[in-house]
Amino acid sequence: MMQWSYDTLLKWGTNELTAHDVENAALDAWYLLEHIYGISRVDFLMRRSDSFDAAQMEKSTAYQALIRQRSEGFPVQYLTGSTEFMGLPFLVNEHVLIPRQDTEVLVETALSMMKPGCRLLDMCTGSGCIVLSLAKLGTVTWGIGADISEEALKVAERNRENLGLSQVKLVHSDLFGSVEGVFDMIVSNPPYIPTDDIEDLMREVKDHEPHLALDGSRDGLLFYRKLAEESGRYLVPGGSLLFEIGYDQGKAVSQLLDQAGFKDIHVKKDLAGLDRVVYAVKAAEDGGK
Structure with a gap:
């Protein structure tokens, strides 16, 4: 059995991922090392060349297994079971999309x-x-997170508990089917990838993230149509509706909102200069639900 140190194990992991064309190989190798050993950057720098003891050697086997899974395309966030979003920790697994900076x-x-x-x-x-x-x-007094996937809601519930947010309720619902009440704001990052485009996505996404949360039908606009048509009944007059969108969907989604009677429709770009969010306001004269 090879005698590892943090340094040699990390180099092995980086080389293994690089050989399998994994983007950000060095960073992913580090994240997995940090996950298995619970080691900080400072501790690594202080102990990088120390030979592993028996317990550390045993953990090296688990690290190698994760590196091999990552080399096969498993997202690093699914392997560690967590990620960061808006500076907050979130648990993730194969039943939910991995939160991204775009969102x-x-x-x-x-x-x-x-x-x-x-x-x-x-x-x-x-x-x-x-x-x-x-x-x-x-400044949320109370909130609802709705999803058709019961497995996704189990993940959301654990995140709700971990963040201590008792004002949020999670509801199993096919869009508005089981949602009650009226809201000041509705937000959604719905499935918006055109069906035929899914096969062109990165292997980490197309092979491992849930297609239920990706597939937006033939043109990618199915859920925007339904949400634009139905959201007005669940918004107070003057309430806000916000969508995440694909980079080329700003005009189409804006038109759907206009046809549904929303006003003050705007498209916001992300840091890359691509359309990312469409938001609008329910006209006051439409009345509530």
């Missing part, structure tokens, strides 16, 4: 529009990262 644009936009005492609905909540981040960082 932070949606949350930041919602925070900028949120008023005190907000009643919030997050449709297609997945891991709960949107509704829970808004409840933690904003």
